[in-house]
Amino acid sequence: MDTLIEITKVISFTLGGSILEVSYLIASVLFIIGLKMLSHPDTARRGNLWAALGMSLAILATILFHRMDGEPIGNIGLIVLAIALGTLIGWLIAVKVKMTAMPQLVSFFNGMGGAAAALISLIEFQHLARLGEPVNMGSGFMLAILLGLMIGSVSFAGSMVAFGKLDGRVGDIRNPVMRYINIAFMVVLTAFVVFLMTRGSVEAGAMLPYLYLFFAIALIYGVSFVMPIGGADMPVVISLLNSFTGVAAAMGGFLYSNQAMLTGGILVGSAGTILTVLMCKAMNRSLLNVIVGAFGGGPSAAGQEDGTIREISVSDLAVLMAYSRKVVVVPGYGLAVAQAQHLCHEMDKILEEKGVEVKYAIHPVAGRMPGHMNVLLAEADVPYEKLVESDDANPDMPNTDVVIVIGANDVVNPAAEDDPGSPIYGMPIVKARDARNIVVMKRGMGKGYAAIENSLFFHDKTRMLFGDAKGSLQKIVNELKAL
Amino acid sequence: MDSVLEFFYVHREAIFIVVLSIFLGIEVISHVPAILHTPLMSGANAIHGVVIIGAIIVMGHAHDTLSIILGFLAVVLGTLNVVGGFVVTDRMLEMFKKKTKK
Numbered sequence: 001m002d003t004l005i006e007i008t009k010v011i012s013f014t015l016g017g018s019i020l021e022v023s024y025l026i027a028s029v030l031f032i033i034g035l036k037m038l039s040h041p042d043t044a045r046r047g048n049l050w051a052a053l054g055m056s057l058a059i060l061a062t063i064l065f066h067r068m069d070g071e072p073i074g075n076i077g078l079i080v081l082a083i084a085l086g087t088l089i090g091w092l093i094a095v096k097v098k099m100t101a102m103p104q105l106v107s108f109f110n111g112m113g114g115a116a117a118a119l120i121s122l123i124e125f126q127h128l129a130r131l132g133e134p135v136n137m138g139s140g141f142m143l144a145i146l147l148g149l150m151i152g153s154v155s156f157a158g159s160m161v162a163f164g165k166l167d168g169r170v171g172d173i174r175n176p177v178m179r180y181i182n183i184a185f186m187v188v189l190t191a192f193v194v195f196l197m198t199r200g201s202v203e204a205g206a207m208l209p210y211l212y213l214f215f216a217i218a219l220i221y222g223v224s225f226v227m228p229i230g231g232a233d234m235p236v237v238i239s240l241l242n243s244f245t246g247v248a249a250a251m252g253g254f255l256y257s258n259q260a261m262l263t264g265g266i267l268v269g270s271a272g273t274i275l276t277v278l279m280c281k282a283m284n285r286s287l288l289n290v291i292v293g294a295f296g297g298g299p300s301a302a303g304q305e306d307g308t309i310r311e312i313s314v315s316d317l318a319v320l321m322a323y324s325r326k327v328v329v330v331p332g333y334g335l336a337v338a339q340a341q342h343l344c345h346e347m348d349k350i351l352e353e354k355g356v357e358v359k360y361a362i363h364p365v366a367g368r369m370p371g372h373m374n375v376l377l378a379e380a381d382v383p384y385e386k387l388v389e390s391d392d393a394n395p396d397m398p399n400t401d402v403v404i405v406i407g408a409n410d411v412v413n414p415a416a417e418d419d420p421g422s423p424i425y426g427m428p429i430v431k432a433r434d435a436r437n438i439v440v441m442k443r444g445m446g447k448g449y450a451a452i453e454n455s456l457f458f459h460d461k462t463r464m465l466f467g468d469a470k471g472s473l474q475k476i477v478n479e480l481k482a483l
Numbered sequence: 484m485d486s487v488l489e490f491f492y493v494h495r496e497a498i499f500i501v502v503l504s505i506f507l508g509i510e511v512i513s514h515v516p517a518i519l520h521t522p523l524m525s526g527a528n529a530i531h532g533v534v535i536i537g538a539i540i541v542m543g544h545a546h547d548t549l550s551i552i553l554g555f556l557a558v559v560l561g562t563l564n565v566v567g568g569f570v571v572t573d574r575m576l577e578m579f580k581k582k583t584k585k
Contacts, residue, residue: 031530032507035527035530038515038519038522038523038572039516039519039523041519044519044522044526045573048522048573051529052529052569055532055565058533058536059536059539059565062536063539063543066539066540068543071544072543073539074543075543075551078542082559082562085562086560086561086562086565089559089563090567091567093567094567094574099574106525106528106568108567110528110564113528113532113534113560113564115560116534116537116538116560116564117534119538119541119554119560123545123550123553123554123557126550138486140490140493238524242527243527245528245534246527249533252536252537253537255537256540257496261533261537264533265531266500266508267507267530268508268531270504270505271508272508272524278512278515371519371520371521374518374521387518
């Protein structure tokens with residue numbers, strides 16, 4: 001009889017285990033399919049849902065069928081409570097936040113994932129410490145714990161700083177010294193990993209103080225890693241931190257020989273890295289350049305601009321546009337902050353009625369994330385066909401009567417083409433300069449996010465319209481209606 | 484050298500998955516249009532929320548108060564990552580869809 005019970009136990013165990021593994025396999029496949037579908041406009045939304053389905057399956061299967069040394073998942077009530085709590089908060093935040101705040105939101109959620117990964121490592125190590133038995137510090141298991149803790153912490157702290165920066169709560173520290181400090185941090189963290197792993201067989205408890213110190217340094221490094229980075233580089237950092245969290249999650253997969261975590265994490269790690277590189281390419285900068293932070297380094301060769309600023313009145317601008325054949329709008333973050341995308345679309349509809357051809361030239365990094373501007377204009381119902389990428393818009397610039405730059409600065413700065421000393425030299429820009437007339441709508445003469453002078457504002461063909469984008473556009477729309 | 488080879492042998496399955504996944508990730512992403520960079524980043528962000536599985540495992544085998552508290556926190560944060568990530572991505576993509584229909 002006893003043997004029969006034993007056998008049933010073994011069978012039920014393998015059955016549950018099989019279901020778990022099959023669920024993980026299906027989840028991994030769904031992640032891959034989801035990512036693939038996310039990279040095509042038509043299938044993107046379904047892709048996201050497939051990936052979410054895979055995730056739900058993996059979570060459910062883990063709760064029901066996971067066994068560690070034959071022991072099922074305990075604390076189920078608390079786990080369900082935690083999931084319910086997280087779902088409620090996450091869902092509320094995600095639904096309530098304005099589309100303009102999307103980049104910081106992605107950064108925030110990314111940080112949460114990083115923190116979860118770091119906590120897992122921390123708990124596992126404390127668990128080892130409580131056992132009071134000597135552990136082999138040089139094992140792959142230990143490496144996964146240490147790397148998970150380090151990468152997760154850096155990702156968490158970095159994401160929180162990035163979140164603060166994008167939200168305008170944290171400033172930049174653009175001191176060249178930061179570069180050396182960060183290199184020093186990297187050396188110290190690497191040294192810590194090597195030190196801990198070469199301890200041989202020791203009681204984990206004795207290593208705890210070192211581990212906490214290691215944890216603290218990783219957190220501080222995360223902060224100082226993102227601190228000097230600013231301007232147009234922000235999206236690159238978020239994407240990079242995103243792939244960091246992926247790797248940290250994969251470390252957890254290594255820890256528990258969990259295939260779903262491993263594939264999901266590494267997939268995001270490598271896809272995130274490629275995405276980061278693609279973004280860097282869009283700005284014609286190397287990843288190293290972004291990380292080490294050449295921005296704000298050497299003084300621009302052009303220095304201060306001398307020139308006169310010429311303003312344009314709202315009514316003149318309305319007339320100018322109404323009698324143009326072709327108008328190109330170059331939207332920037334200023335448009336997004338002012339929540340003026342709907343008004344902008346209203347203006348373009350009125351102009352279209354008057355027979356004016358209106359297009360939007362979208363710089364790859366306009367807004368705070370690549371494609372951010374497309375999302376915002378999509379929110380305002382601007383049709384797809386009107387959004388032109390800057391590479392396609394540029395050849396047609398000389399035939400454009402009016403280029404209207406709304407709340408954008410760096411993406412139209414000719415210094416990217418003319419001034420080898422400029423930090424943005426080499427970045428592809430929207431060649432607003434080539435158009436017949438240029439109108440720049442700006443809040444004031446402040447510099448752009450990258451804090452560099454823009455000679456376009458002083459150009460002969462340029463007229464400035466100062467004021468909040470929303471207010472100005474409203475006036476223009478009223479004028480146009482009256483015409 | 485021996486220890487490196489031994490490490491490789493012991494973890495060969497995980498290493499296989501890692502290497503293949505790296506190539507897969509690169510392959511899957513490489514042809515994405517710039518318009519989709521943001522939603523894709525956001526979607527990938529949600530997928531690494533898979534870390535929640537680790538949080539559930541750690542929480543499921545926690546017995547002392549500290550581990551339970553930290554584990555609880557890890558599950559909450561992991562869920563935030565998953566749910567927030569997918570919902571935000573869906574919100575972004577919803578707008579693209581509305582537009583293509585018209």
